[in-house]
Amino acid sequence: MENENNKDRLNIVVVGHVDHGKSTIIGRLLVDTNSLPKGKLESVKKFCEKNSRPFEYAFLLDALKDEQSQGITIDIARIFFKTNKREYIIIDAPGHIEFLKNMVTGASHAEAAVLVIDANEGIQENSKRHGYLLSMIGIKNIVVVINKIDIINYDEGRFKFLKEEYNNFLSKLNILPYSYIPVCARDGDNIVFKSEKMKWYNGQTLLEVIDSFEKEIVDEKKPFRMPVQDIYKFTAHDDDRRIIAGTVESGVARIDDEVIFLPSGKKTQIKTIESFNETQQSQIIAGMSKGITLKTQFYIKRGEVVCKTSEELPCVAHTFKVNLFWMGRFPMIYGKKYKIKINTNREIVYLDKILHIINASDLTTEENKTQIERYDVAQCVLKTLKPIVFDLYIKNQKTSRFVIVDEYDISGGGIILEPIKDEKSIVDKHVEQREFIWEKSIISPQMRASRFGQSPKFIVLTGTFSEKIDEIAKNLEKDLFDIGKNVYYLGSPKLLSGLESDFTTFDREEHIRRIGELARILTDTGIIFITTIVDLDDFESELLRSLNKPNEIIIFDLENILKAKDDIFILNTNYDVDTTLYKIKNILLNKNIIMEYYI
Amino acid sequence: MNRLEKLESLSIYIIREAYREFKNLCMLWSIGKDSTVLLWLARKAFFGHVPFPLVHIDTNFKIPEMIMYRDKLAMEWKLTMIVGQNKKALEEKRTFPDGKVNRIECCRLLKSEALKYTLSGEFVRYKLNLETGKYEIWENKEPFTGVIVGIRADEEGSRSKERYFSPRDKQSEWDISEQPPELWNQFKTDFAPGTHIRIHPLLDWTEIDIWEYIKKENIPVVSLYFNQGNGKRYRSLGCWPCTKPIESDSKSLDEIIFELKSGKLKNIAERSGREQDKEDGGTLETLRKEGYM
Numbered sequence: 002m003e004n005e006n007n008k009d010r011l012n013i014v015v016v017g018h019v020d021h022g023k024s025t026i027i028g029r030l031l032v033d034t035n036s037l038p039k040g041k042l043e044s045v046k047k048f049c050e051k052n053s054r055p056f057e058y059a060f061l062l063d064a065l066k067d068e069q070s071q072g073i074t075i076d077i078a079r080i081f082f083k084t085n086k087r088e089y090i091i092i093d094a095p096g097h098i099e100f101l102k103n104m105v106t107g108a109s110h111a112e113a114a115v116l117v118i119d120a121n122e123g124i125q126e127n128s129k130r131h132g133y134l135l136s137m138i139g140i141k142n143i144v145v146v147i148n149k150i151d152i153i154n155y156d157e158g159r160f161k162f163l164k165e166e167y168n169n170f171l172s173k174l175n176i177l178p179y180s181y182i183p184v185c186a187r188d189g190d191n192i193v194f195k196s197e198k199m200k201w202y203n204g205q206t207l208l209e210v211i212d213s214f215e216k217e218i219v220d221e222k223k224p225f226r227m228p229v230q231d232i233y234k235f236t237a238h239d240d241d242r243r244i245i246a247g248t249v250e251s252g253v254a255r256i257d258d259e260v261i262f263l264p265s266g267k268k269t270q271i272k273t274i275e276s277f278n279e280t281q282q283s284q285i286i287a288g289m290s291k292g293i294t295l296k297t298q299f300y301i302k303r304g305e306v307v308c309k310t311s312e313e314l315p316c317v318a319h320t321f322k323v324n325l326f327w328m329g330r331f332p333m334i335y336g337k338k339y340k341i342k343i344n345t346n347r348e349i350v351y352l353d354k355i356l357h358i359i360n361a362s363d364l365t366t367e368e369n370k371t372q373i374e375r376y377d378v379a380q381c382v383l384k385t386l387k388p389i390v391f392d393l394y395i396k397n398q399k400t401s402r403f404v405i406v407d408e409y410d411i412s413g414g415g416i417i418l419e420p421i422k423d424e425k426s427i428v429d430k431h432v433e434q435r436e437f438i439w440e441k442s443i444i445s446p447q448m449r450a451s452r453f454g455q456s457p458k459f460i461v462l463t464g465t466f467s468e469k470i471d472e473i474a475k476n477l478e479k480d481l482f483d484i485g486k487n488v489y490y491l492g493s494p495k496l497l498s499g500l501e502s503d504f505t506t507f508d509r510e511e512h513i514r515r516i517g518e519l520a521r522i523l524t525d526t527g528i529i530f531i532t533t534i535v536d537l538d539d540f541e542s543e544l545l546r547s548l549n550k551p552n553e554i555i556i557f558d559l560e561n562i563l564k565a566k567d568d569i570f571i572l573n574t575n576y577d578v579d580t581t582l583y584k585i586k587n588i589l590l591n592k593n594i595i596m597e598y599y600i
Numbered sequence: 601m602n603r604l605e606k607l608e609s610l611s612i613y614i615i616r617e618a619y620r621e622f623k624n625l626c627m628l629w630s631i632g633k634d635s636t637v638l639l640w641l642a643r644k645a646f647f648g649h650v651p652f653p654l655v656h657i658d659t660n661f662k663i664p665e666m667i668m669y670r671d672k673l674a675m676e677w678k679l680t681m682i683v684g685q686n687k688k689a690l691e692e693k694r695t696f697p698d699g700k701v702n703r704i705e706c707c708r709l710l711k712s713e714a715l716k717y718t719l720s721g722e723f724v725r726y727k728l729n730l731e732t733g734k735y736e737i738w739e740n741k742e743p744f745t746g747v748i749v750g751i752r753a754d755e756e757g758s759r760s761k762e763r764y765f766s767p768r769d770k771q772s773e774w775d776i777s778e779q780p781p782e783l784w785n786q787f788k789t790d791f792a793p794g795t796h797i798r799i800h801p802l803l804d805w806t807e808i809d810i811w812e813y814i815k816k817e818n819i820p821v822v823s824l825y826f827n828q829g830n831g832k833r834y835r836s837l838g839c840w841p842c843t844k845p846i847e848s849d850s851k852s853l854d855e856i857i858f859e860l861k862s863g864k865l866k867n868i869a870e871r872s873g874r875e876q877d878k879e880d881g882g883t884l885e886t887l888r889k890e891g892y893m
C-alpha cells in the first residue's frame with residue numbers, strides 16, 4: 002500500500018468580489034475531480050428541482066440551511082479535495098465587505114490564493130482590496146482567474162486588457178501572480194479540463210496551476226525563534242521536569258546550544274528536548290510543538306522568545322511602525338487602551354500616531370485622519386507599555402505579525418515594519434507630564450522625612466510565594482515602626498477591595514500602575530511605603546521606578562527573578578523571615594534610609 | 601515535517617493555548633476515534649499528563665465495550681474522568697429505544713441536554729476514583745467555561761464552518777454569522793464574563809488523517825472499529841440503537857486505511873451508519889446550535 006503520510010497538503014483560499022464566481026469555481030473543481038461524496042451532486046440537483054431553482058454549483062458549498070435561505074456565503078468553510086499530486090483544503094471566503102473578517106481569517110490560514118475576477122464586470126473594489134490584504138497577510142502563491150469569459154464571448158482582447166489593468170495594481174503591492182487564466186467556471190472551461198473554446202490560450206488550467214504551486218520554503222533556515230507558550234511542572238504527577246513549552250516559529254536548536262530569552266535577556270543552554278511517545282530528540286525544528294529544559298533554572302514568563310546567541314537577534318522595542326488592517330466594530334482611536342497579541346505575548350498597546358490611511362482599491366493615501374475606521378488599512382505607530390519582541394516583516398513574517406484586541410474582540414491585524422528608536426515610553430511621557438502639572442508643596446519630602454530620621458522610600462518585596470513575602474513585609478513594617486519610623490505597609494488585597502474595586506477581572510498592569518502612582522504620593526509625604534508584588538519582572542520594576550519618580554524605590558527579590566541593580570537586591574534567604582529581615586534592615590541602614598538602628 | 605506532524609503540531613499548540621487561557625477547562629471524550637486522538641494529543645502536549653478533566657456523556661445506550669475501554673484507559677493514564685447523564689429523561693423513559701420520543705428528540709435529551717447541564721454543573725457529575733476504580737459523586741459544581749471538542753471540518757457541512765476557538769453564548773447557542781476573526785495563530789481568548797468557548801483542535805484533520813495518526817502513534821482504540829470475524833465493523837461509534845456497523849472485512853489499521861482511501865468506502869460519508877442524521881437534513885446543525893458538540 003502506498004504511504005500517504007508524506008503526501009503534501011496545501012491550504013488554498015479563493016477570494017474576489019461577490020458574485021464573481023468563487024463558489025462556482027470551487028464546486029466545479031470538486032465535481033470535475035470526482036471529489037464529492039457519492040450522491041451529493043444528485044441530491045443538490047434534486048433539491049433545486051424541488052424548490053424550482055436553477056441548479057448552481059455554488060449550492061454544493063451551501064451546506065447550511067440558513068445560508069441557502071440568504072443566498073450568500075456567510076462564513077469561511079473548509080472543503081477537502083485531492084489530486085494525484087497532493088491534497089487540498091479549499092478555504093471559501095465570502096466576498097461581501099461585511100464578511101471581510103472572514104475572508105482575512107480564511108486567507109491567514111492559506112498558503113496559496115485564487116483571486117477571481119468577473120470578465121464582464123471587471124475589476125471591482127473588493128478585487129483590489131482582497132489583493133491588498135493578500136499581500137499583507139503574506140501569501141506568495143497567487144493565481145488570477147478571469148471568470149465568466151463566456152459572457153464576453155471568449156474575447157482574448159478583453160482578457161488581456163483586464164490582465165494588464167490588474168497586473169498594474171498588483172505590481173505596486175509587489176505581488177507577482179503565478180499566472181492569469183481565462184475560465185468559464187459554469188461550464189468548467191480551463192478549470193480542470195482545457196477549453197476548446199479558447200484556442201488562443203495556451204497556458205495551464207486552474208488545477209494544473211495549483212498543482213504546480215511550490216510550498217513556501219520552510220522557516221528552518223532562519224534564526225531560531227521559539228515563543229514561550231507555557232512553563233510546565235507536573236510535580237503533582239511525580240514529574241520533576243520544568244519544561245518550557247512552545248512551537249518553534251523558525252530555525253533549529255540543539256541540545257547544548259546557548260539560548261537567550263528576550264526581552265528579559267537571560268541566557269543559558271538547552272539541556273534536553275522534551276516530547277512524549279517519541280525517541281529522544283537532539284534538536285527542535287521550525288514547526289514543532291515540543292518543549293525544552295534548561296541547564297540553569299531561572300524565572301521565565303510566557304511571551305518571552307527563545308533565540309540563539311549565535312544568531313541574529315530579533316528587535317526589542319516599545320514603539321514601532323506597522324501596517325494595520327482594522328475590522329473592529331468601533332474605530333481605533335487615540336488614548337484608548339488596547340491589547341496587542343504577538344507570538345505568545347500579550348501587551349497593552351496604544352495608538353501613537355496615524356501616519357496615513359491607505360485606500361486599498363487605488364492605493365492613494367489619506368493623511369489627516371484622526372481615527373482608524375472599520376476596513377481601513379493604516380500605516381501607523383503603536384506604543385506598548387512594555388517592550389515587545391518581534392522581527393521585521395521582510396526578515397520573518399511569522400514573528401512580525403500581530404493582532405489587536407479591543408475589549409474582548411480581535412479587531413485588527415497587521416505586520417510590523419520597523420522599530421522606532423529613542424522614543425520615550427508611555428510611562429516616561431506620562432510621568433513627565435504629571436510632574437509638570439504637579440502643584441508642589443513648600444515642604445519637601447526630605448524635610449518631612451528628616452523628622453523621623455529616615456529618608457522617604459518606596460520598598461517593594463517580590464518573590465513567588467505571596468504569603469511568605471507578605472509576612473516578611475508586615476514584620477518589616479512592625480520592626481521599623483517599633484524603632485520610631487514613619488512607615489506604612491499596604492498589601493495587594495487591601496488595594497483590590499478599595500482603590501481597585503472597579504476591576505471586573507484582575508488587571509496586573511493597571512494594578513502595578515496604581516501602586517506606582519500611590520507610591521509617588523505616599524513617598525511624597527516622607528514615609529517609608531512598603532508593598533509586595535508577586536513575580537515582579539524587570540519591566541514592571543522599571544515601571545514602578547519611573548512612576549515613583551522623583552522619589553526613590555528599593556526592591557528586595559527573594560526568588561532571583563530580577564537583575565540586581567543599585568536599587569534591586571537579590572536575597573538568597575530562602576524566605577526565612579528572620580534572616581531576610583536582618584538583611585533588609587542592614588541594607589536600609591547602609592543606604593541611609595534609616596539613620597539609626599538598634600538590633 | 602510531513603502532513604501528520606504538521607497537524608499534530610497545530611493541534612498541540614491549540615490545546616496548550618486552551619489550557620493556558622481557561623481556568624475551568626475540560627475535554628469531551630466520546631470514546632470514539634476522534635476524541636481519543638484528541639486525548640492522545642493532550643498527553644503529547646503535556647508530556648504524558650492530562651492536566652484537565654475528561655468529560656463523557658453516558659446516554660446509557662452506549663455499546664458496553666465503549667464503557668469498559670473508557671474506564672480501562674482512564675485508570676491506566678490516570679485521567680480525571682468525569683461522567684454525566686440525563687437521569688431524569690432516562691427515569692421517565694423519554695428515549696427512542698423506549699419508544700416515547702423520536703431519534704432527534706432522544707439525541708437532544710440524552711446528549712445535548714445531558715452535556716449542557718453536565719458542563720454547567722447542574723446535573724450530578726461522577727468522578728472515577730483511581731484507587732478503587734469506582735465512580736463517586738463529584739463535589740465540584742463549578743461550570744466548565746472552556747470545552748475542548750474533537751470535531752473535524754470534513755465530517756459534514758455545518759462543521760466546516762467552525763473556528764478553532766468558537767464562542768457560544770449563555771444558552772450555549774452557536775451564532776454562525778458572528779464568528780470572531782482568527783488570524784494566523786492568534787485565537788479569540790478574551791471574553792466577556794459568561795461566555796463559553798468550544799475549542800476545536802482537530803478541525804483540519806480528515807478521517808484518514810485520524811486513522812493514519814492512530815497507526816503512527818500506536819494509539820489504542822475500541823475493538824468495535826475492527827471486523828471481529830462477522831464481516832462487520834463500526835465506522836463511527838454512538839448509541840447501539842442508532843448506530844449500525846457497516847459491512848467491512850477490515851481487521852487492522854492498515855486495512856481500514858486502505859478501505860477508506862481506495863476501497864469501497866472511498867466516496868461514502870462517514871456517518872452514513874448513523875440513523876439520526878437521516879431524519880432531517882439539518883439535524884446536526886440543530887443539535888449543534890443547542891450545544892451537542
Ligand SMILES: Nc1nc2c(ncn2[C@@H]2O[C@H](COP(=O)(O)OP(=O)(O)O)[C@@H](O)[C@H]2O)c(=O)[nH]1
Pocket residue numbers: 017018019020021022023024025026057058059074096148149150151152184185186187188
Ligand atoms: N455566465 C456565467 N455565469 C457564471 C460563471 N461562473 C459563475 N457564474 C454565475 O455567477 C453567479 C455568482 O457565482 P458564485 O459562484 O455564487 O459567486 P461568489 O459569490 O463569488 O461565490 C452565479 O449565478 C453563477 O451561476 C460563468 O463562468 N459564466
